[in-house]
Amino acid sequence: MGIRHLLAGTALAGSMVAGALAIAPAAQADAATATQAQSAQAGPKHFFGPYFSNGSENGGHESYFRGYWQKRGGDYYFYGDLYDRHHNDGDYSYVWFKYYDRHGDFHRNWYRSDDRRHFEGIRFKRDFKIQVCEGGSRNSGCGSWHDVF
Numbered sequence: 001m002g003i004r005h006l007l008a009g010t011a012l013a014g015s016m017v018a019g020a021l022a023i024a025p026a027a028q029a030d031a032a033t034a035t036q037a038q039s040a041q042a043g044p045k046h047f048f049g050p051y052f053s054n055g056s057e058n059g060g061h062e063s064y065f066r067g068y069w070q071k072r073g074g075d076y077y078f079y080g081d082l083y084d085r086h087h088n089d090g091d092y093s094y095v096w097f098k099y100y101d102r103h104g105d106f107h108r109n110w111y112r113s114d115d116r117r118h119f120e121g122i123r124f125k126r127d128f129k130i131q132v133c134e135g136g137s138r139n140s141g142c143g144s145w146h147d148v149f
Contacts, residue, residue: 041072042071042072042073043070043071043072044070045068045069045070046068046069046149047066048066048067048069048146048148049064049065049066049067049080049146050064050065050066051064051066051130051131051132051143051144051146052064052132052143053093053094053133053134053141053142054133054141054142054143055133055134055135055140055141061085062084062086062091062134062141063082063083063084063132063134063141064082064083064085065080065082065083065095066080066081066083067079067080067119067148068080069124069128069148069149075102075123075125076123076124076125076128076149077121077123077124078097078099078119078121078122078123078124078149079120079121079122080118081116081118081119082095082111082116082117082119082132083115083116084113084114084116087114087115088114090136091135091136091141092112092113092114092134092135093112093114093132093133093134094110094111094112094113094138095110095111095113095117095131095132095133096108096110096130096131096132096133096138096145097109097110097128097129097130098128098129098145099122099125099126099127099128099149100124100125100126100127101123101124102123102124102125103125104125110138112138126149127147127149128147128148128149129145129146129147129148130145130146130148131143131145131146
């Protein structure tokens with residue numbers, strides 16, 4: 001009686017493992033299909049810029065920003081690059097971002113670079129604005145605010 005139960009349990013366990021192995025490729029295929037569907041839902045890229053600083057060197061165009069925003073899966077995403085055309089000169093390039101995130105919270109952030117800085121996948125909801133500055137501080141040599149979205 002004990003051997004029959006042992007054999008039945010072994011057969012049941014073996015069939016469960018075989019079933020799990022058969023399901024695993026299907027789950028991987030479903031995940032790949034979901035990723036492809038999400039990529040397919042991405043809208044067109046909306047390019048902007050370049051937006052320039054207003055410093056004293058190079059006609060005020062020492063620093064600039066260019067990028068794009070894209071709608072993907074019901075959300076908006078921001079991408080771009082800050083460039084400093086005269087890196088290692090003692091001045092820095094700055095970019096300011098003002099926007100509302102998907103929860104409705106307001107953000108006002110600044111970033112600095114002495115060469116190039118890349119921004120990727122900043123999720124926002126509305127009112128994305130950019131300002132580019134250059135010089136010794138984050139508020140020097142600033143260009144105008146630009147409404148990106």
